[in-house]
Amino acid sequence: MTALRGQGKAERLRSWLSDEADQRRHPDVDRATDLAVFQDVQVAGRPLVAESVSLPALLPPDTTALVVRLAARPPVRVARLGRLLPDLSVSQLRTILRRKDRSTVRALRAAWGVHPFPPPAAHWTADLVVQCPAQERCPDAQRCAESIDAVIAAAYRVYRMYLSAEVADATGAADRLREVIAGRRHHVRRCAPALLYPDTPVSVARWKRRLWTELAGTRTGPVS
Structure with a gap:
């Protein structure tokens, strides 16, 4: 989180074009980040929105949260990303999404031993x-x-x-x-x-x- 602080969204997304973009992630960092979000939710004392891929996979089935999942087909996601990064080619946009998704899956497996996108189970958790x-x-x-x-x-x-x-x-x-x-x-x-x-x-x-x-x-x- 310290490494990414100060970067804009577009800059963070562009970083996935680098072959080394995923190498700075470590299971301990992901666990600490998720635990920090859990703590924020527990002590907030007010309505709180948490944007997270990992939290829905870690919540118990009898949670008090309202879990909302946003879905879109890959071509729609590529087109959406292209509106944010209009100077990149379709191939580059696909590379960003592929690497980002792959990194998320690997990180959650390494940190908690679970998979964030197992259809159709992912829908049942929402x-x-x-x-x-x-x-x-x-x-x-x-x-x-x-x-x-x-x-x-x-x-x-x-x-x-x-x-x-x-x-x-x-x-x-x-x-x-x-x-x-x-x-x-x-x-x-x-x-x-x-x-x-x-x-x-x-x-x-x-x-x-x-x-x-x-x-x-x-x-x-x-x-x-």
């Missing part, structure tokens, strides 16, 4: 999986991002009801989430039934048991 539905290049990146943001925001409102045990509002928030998803169906690969059809009374304990409820087959959410 309460919400949203995606750009395009096959090659997103025709309207801004509109796509707005649709994904709307789904995440609507899901968060239901999740917040579990944390505050607001029974009446939970039903209304779930109704709104289903409406939002209906208009953006292709942007949603998975939504936990606990978000779509919350049991009442909602509570933190019920949220922690959401996978048990889902596996019992009481409800099914949209999964493609």
